[in-house]
Amino acid sequence: MRTLLMGIALLLAAPAGAATQGVGSLDGVPIIDALDVGDVATGVQRFWFRAGPTPIGQPWLVPVVVIRGAQPGPRLMLTAGIHGDELNGIAVLHRLATTIDPATLAGTVTLVPGLNPPGLLQSTRQWAVDWSRSAPNLNREMPGKIGGSAIADFAGRLWNRLIRPNADTAVDLHTQSRGTAYMMYAFASTPRTRRMAELVAPDIIKMDKGDKGTVENTATDDGVPAITLELGRPEQFDDVMIARAESGLRNLMRDLKMLPGAVTPPPASLFVANDIIAARASRAGWARLLLPLGALVKKGQPIAEVRDAFGTLLETVAAPVDGRINMITTDPRADQGGTIARILWWSADPACANGC
Structure with a gap:
């Protein structure tokens, strides 16, 4: 009990600043308030990063692994689990944490396998301590604001004390969320980040201007080239996708x-697109896909059927453009106007070169 109380006192007394700040430990793993990989010894080091208080006054702790190479070099930031039902990226980072040899590494790799503890606890995409689609999305909150609202403070600590100060290049790992599935699929927004995406060898690259507040776009806009890498289905570890x-x-x-x-x-089969469109059901009912994830489609080609409660065919959903199916719904219950699949395609509009 005395050790626990001493640890809590250290946490509460931690100062602010840019250098690595040790504020206690948990089961022998240091707890830090800020990270500077330049302070970290060569080899593999593990930390708990304190990302702000929970509603019951205890800290949210985010796992961090720093692999500092024997030779100087770039600083690569790899993050996963910013959406709490998107898990494959966590296993990817676990594998890298145990297989990268610091003796052969030039530079530093920082791995953060679980940016969103409340979402991970509840298996929800959102930053929430209960399952709520109306709760805030942590991947729209960067760079946050330390001292702001609960989520702004959480994002601000992650961004200003962990992610941005330790990154020359970044990759944020995701999957689709519940009820849907992706191929291995990367978002890029510049020629440099497109090159990064090509090297990672997904099935599809989407040139995309992105959403405000994402890890990818906030980093790229701040001079750190970054991509988002999507890895299939939610709420599981897919060994094939993880290995790729x-x-x-x-x-x-x-x-x-x-x-x-x-x-x-890059593989010759790599499909690059700059626009996306949803194929939607105009009638509610039971949807059955006619084509697999990843299929190439022509405009007007049937891709799904929707049937009523008795099995009577209500409509056939057709592809709205020529392209490739990059997302499907895995839940056959279709709302009226609900998305059945998303199709990526290339727009010839010059304004869309880096994403429409």
């Missing part, structure tokens, strides 16, 4: 001269 992402991130690290070895070129 690990391989792709290692290829990116080879291109950054962080790891030795030859860089693998």
Whole structure:
């Protein structure tokens, strides 16, 4: 009990600043209020990052692994779990944390496998201590504001004391959320980030101007090239998808001269798009897909059927453009106007070169 009370006192007394700030420990793992990877010893170091208080006055603790190489080099930031039902990226970072050899690494890799503890606890996309689609989205809150609302403060601590000060390049790992599935799919917004996405070797790259407040766009806008990497389905560990992402991130690290070895070129099958459109059900009912995730489609091609409670066909949903199916709904219950699939395609409009 005395040790616990001493740890809490250290947490409450922690000063603000930019350097790594140790404020206690939990089961032998240091708790920090801020990270500067320049302060970290060569090798693999693990930390709990204190990201603000819970509603019951205890801190939210975010796991961090820093792998500092034997040679100087870039600082790569890899994050996952900012949406609490999107889990494959966490396993990718766990694998990298145990397989990257600091002796062969130039630079520093910082791994954050679980940015959103409240969402992860409730298996919800949102930043919430209960399941609520109306709750705020942590991946729209960057760079946050320390001392602001609960979520702004949480995001501000993550951004200003953990992510941004330790990143020259960044990749934020996701999946689709519950009831849906993606292919391995990357968002990029500039020629540099498109090159990063190509090296990771997804099935599809979407050139995308993105949403305000995401890790990817906030970093890129602040001079840190970043991509979002989507890895399939929610609420599971998919070993094939995890292995592909690990391989792709290692290829990116080879291109950054962080790891030795030859860089693998992008696959010839890589599909690049700059616009997206939803294929929607105009009638409510039971939807059944006619084409698989990843299928190439032509405008007007049937992609799904919707039937009523008795099995009577209500409508056939057709592809609205030529393109490739990058997302499907896995829940067959379709609302009127609900999305059945999303199709990526390339717009020839010059204004859409880096995303419409």
